[in-house]
Amino acid sequence: MTGEKIIESMKPMHDRSNGLGGGFAAYGIYPEYKDFFALHMFLDDRAARKSCEALLRETMEIVHAERIPTRTTPAITDEPLIWRFFVSPLRSVLASMQLNEEECVARAVMTINTQMKGAYVFSGGKNMGVFKAVGFPEDVGYFYRLEEYEAYSWTAHGRYPTNTPGWWGGAHPFALLDYSIVHNGEISSYDANRRFIEMFGYKCTLQTDTEVITYIADYLLRKQGLSLEEMASVIAAPFWSTIARKDECEQKKLLYLRKVFSSLLVTGPFSIILGFDGGLMALNDRLKLRSMVVGEKDDKVFIASEEAAIRVMEPGVENIYAPAGGEPVIVRVKEGKF
Amino acid sequence: MGIDYIYPQFEVIRNDGRCTNCRICEKQCANGVHVYDSVKKRMVCDESKCVNCQRCVCFCPAHALKIAKNDCTFRENANWDEDTIKELYKQAGSGGVLLSSMGNPKRFPVYWDRILINASQVTNPSIDPLREPMETRVFLGKKPSAIQRDEQGKLKCELPPQIELSMPVMFSAMSYGSVSYNAHACLAKAAQELGICYNTGEGGLHEDFYVYGENTIVQVASGRFGVYKDYLEAGAAIEIKMGQGAKPGIGGHLPGAKITGDVSRTRMVPEGTDAISPAPHHDIYSIEDLGQLVYSLKEATNHRKPIIVKVAAVHNIAAIASGIARSGADIIAIDGFRGGTGAAPTRIRDNVGIPIELALAAVDQRLRDEGIRNNVSLIVGGSIRSSADVIKAVALGADACYIGTAALLALGCHLCRSCQTGKCNWGIATQDPELVKRLDVHVGSQRLINLMTAWRHEIKEMMGGMGVNSIEALKGNRLMLRGIGMTDRELAILGISHAGE
Numbered sequence: 001m002t003g004e005k006i007i008e009s010m011k012p013m014h015d016r017s018n019g020l021g022g023g024f025a026a027y028g029i030y031p032e033y034k035d036f037f038a039l040h041m042f043l044d045d046r047a048a049r050k051s052c053e054a055l056l057r058e059t060m061e062i063v064h065a066e067r068i069p070t071r072t073t074p075a076i077t078d079e080p081l082i083w084r085f086f087v088s089p090l091r092s093v094l095a096s097m098q099l100n101e102e103e104c105v106a107r108a109v110m111t112i113n114t115q116m117k118g119a120y121v122f123s124g125g126k127n128m129g130v131f132k133a134v135g136f137p138e139d140v141g142y143f144y145r146l147e148e149y150e151a152y153s154w155t156a157h158g159r160y161p162t163n164t165p166g167w168w169g170g171a172h173p174f175a176l177l178d179y180s181i182v183h184n185g186e187i188s189s190y191d192a193n194r195r196f197i198e199m200f201g202y203k204c205t206l207q208t209d210t211e212v213i214t215y216i217a218d219y220l221l222r223k224q225g226l227s228l229e230e231m232a233s234v235i236a237a238p239f240w241s242t243i244a245r246k247d248e249c250e251q252k253k254l255l256y257l258r259k260v261f262s263s264l265l266v267t268g269p270f271s272i273i274l275g276f277d278g279g280l281m282a283l284n285d286r287l288k289l290r291s292m293v294v295g296e297k298d299d300k301v302f303i304a305s306e307e308a309a310i311r312v313m314e315p316g317v318e319n320i321y322a323p324a325g326g327e328p329v330i331v332r333v334k335e336g337k338f
Numbered sequence: 339m340g341i342d343y344i345y346p347q348f349e350v351i352r353n354d355g356r357c358t359n360c361r362i363c364e365k366q367c368a369n370g371v372h373v374y375d376s377v378k379k380r381m382v383c384d385e386s387k388c389v390n391c392q393r394c395v396c397f398c399p400a401h402a403l404k405i406a407k408n409d410c411t412f413r414e415n416a417n418w419d420e421d422t423i424k425e426l427y428k429q430a431g432s433g434g435v436l437l438s439s440m441g442n443p444k445r446f447p448v449y450w451d452r453i454l455i456n457a458s459q460v461t462n463p464s465i466d467p468l469r470e471p472m473e474t475r476v477f478l479g480k481k482p483s484a485i486q487r488d489e490q491g492k493l494k495c496e497l498p499p500q501i502e503l504s505m506p507v508m509f510s511a512m513s514y515g516s517v518s519y520n521a522h523a524c525l526a527k528a529a530q531e532l533g534i535c536y537n538t539g540e541g542g543l544h545e546d547f548y549v550y551g552e553n554t555i556v557q558v559a560s561g562r563f564g565v566y567k568d569y570l571e572a573g574a575a576i577e578i579k580m581g582q583g584a585k586p587g588i589g590g591h592l593p594g595a596k597i598t599g600d601v602s603r604t605r606m607v608p609e610g611t612d613a614i615s616p617a618p619h620h621d622i623y624s625i626e627d628l629g630q631l632v633y634s635l636k637e638a639t640n641h642r643k644p645i646i647v648k649v650a651a652v653h654n655i656a657a658i659a660s661g662i663a664r665s666g667a668d669i670i671a672i673d674g675f676r677g678g679t680g681a682a683p684t685r686i687r688d689n690v691g692i693p694i695e696l697a698l699a700a701v702d703q704r705l706r707d708e709g710i711r712n713n714v715s716l717i718v719g720g721s722i723r724s725s726a727d728v729i730k731a732v733a734l735g736a737d738a739c740y741i742g743t744a745a746l747l748a749l750g751c752h753l754c755r756s757c758q759t760g761k762c763n764w765g766i767a768t769q770d771p772e773l774v775k776r777l778d779v780h781v782g783s784q785r786l787i788n789l790m791t792a793w794r795h796e797i798k799e800m801m802g803g804m805g806v807n808s809i810e811a812l813k814g815n816r817l818m819l820r821g822i823g824m825t826d827r828e829l830a831i832l833g834i835s836h837a838g839e
Contacts (some may be wrong), residue, residue, distance in 0.1 A: 018716060186462040188804055189811035191818065195735075199709040226487055230493070237808075239471045256495035262810040263712070267503075268462050287470055287807060326689045 017158025023132025044118030061302025125178030513539030583677030674720025702735025
């Protein structure tokens, strides 16, 4: 699928954002570089790029670097330098630091984002990329020429920032490695989650709740090795009373997850879509304080805050339903399809 | 009379027009303040014995009595206040150490009262606890740092032992001996009904109360009173008492006169012998010795009980807590300098230790900086006075709170701070059978249940206001707090912003 359709879907959602941030994540877009981590970066100036490159070269090889192609449009202004680097961590570095390549890249991203002035990595997975800016999402899509990219899965987001000023890095999706999050809502558990997750090497620098959800996903899925379903039972944990009604085996598991990761329970309204290598997961908060609908057509699955956005993409959509609060909807690409 | 004479602190004011000479006040006052003068045919009183416990005021059917602060004062002096002068006279006369009870009454800052709680407006909906589930259940104990799976890839769901509480509040340690049998019965019954825990304190566990085991925390203190196998296995958890907020660094002393009958049997101390808790545990002179006691107790109970280590909040509390967290303890309890006591040297109670708010904030942050916060749970006590204090404590980082004074107030305590006399008119801090029976176990436990039920309602309301529907999402959620009238340094230690920021 090219980016055209998803840009169209954002138009009826125009009033759900206020022009202070829009963005897209696309999976499967760099087949020719699929073994390399694609770092998308905002850079204030040439000096920031030079120092960033120098830092990257300490631990990894840069196989290709280029400006991300954009279009000039009056709707998007004040853009920073926008670059992408395809990188591969050096084996010798991995061996001496006793790290796997994901951890090495994640640490480099954290270092740049917390310590390097004028440089910000907003995407860093393999064969995927995030494109975001200050503006309405449909304009952002036009700006980044997304109709030129082909992906097996797309997510998009229009922002209505409440807690933080609109800036380029603050738009959704938020990404770390190949995990990306778009999030509708505002979480009330933010500081409990943040102060817990920061014990494990993450640094929340953006004062935005979506960032912390991204790190929680990375921590639970990559570092702890939980399944998507298990992760959903942590961040949108069933109520104690719901757990009590499950069968014994399920009960044991749910109680265990809720007790061990109690500080990663996310409260307050949210509907999120987690993009990952090979699929998507959609999840609502356990009270379902935000709208979210799912529909299907042939081999495609559509998820949106409103049915209208789905109808634009696929007028003949079938099986439309609203998942219950805390009920994860997991979509995986058929094996061998990408 | 003479140089040591101190004019009575309180004035007993009797409205003669209302008094019917029914002599109830006389019966109620164990201090012997009220006496009936059969010649003059009216009640007279010896105010010098009055401790202002309000018992006579509450029980006077004619509302004829009130107790007022006496206005006979020394010449005013901002440096030498009245208490200081009186205490000096007492010491000059006796040569002794001054004793006091209950918590530090001095004018130190109460940080709880300088912290304000957040609520949702517009961007995030508040939640109505009458319509939506609002969860207050907590589990205390060590959590594993990584999950494990079996060969089939299924999660291994075994956890180290945990204490389950229906709400993050427990009754703190008060020993049988310092408080009465009926007071213990009230606490135990209420804890069971509420699904929380009470704490035996260091005086052992009376045989009648083993049935409340699941809701009991048994304490092992430096005197080891009443500690044996069945005792260790009786409770939901074992608490090693290293210190107490009201008297950090010193031990305890229950006079032989109070070691009678059941108290003697429960403490396993011969009748009439003083029960002395040494200042340190004589088998703990370093952090690794503590580790040995922690593991000894775990071995003794087959690793089925979480071990709590209770310490007083002192200057270096963050480093101390970090050491305890690494010594095998499952839970750390910290007692602030305003915590209560049945008896403590006045100078120590009023001058040693630090406020629990600062200690909690420092410890929680330190454990997070070291990445070990999930290895232990944190309980805080030392003046938690209301549901708002509980909310603030949890948001600063506590897993649960201990309440002692608040629980005793629910039982009728009027904070006269005279526990050390053993003549508690409310039947709480006494072993006199005539006084003990004044505390009705059914009524007392119901009042504790009422208090906790009310707090739980209030906690849910405040959580709902913040848009938080589970207490877990409030733990350490310091953005929900703002300080008012504090210095930058105080805010930095508490890890909160000032109101308006």
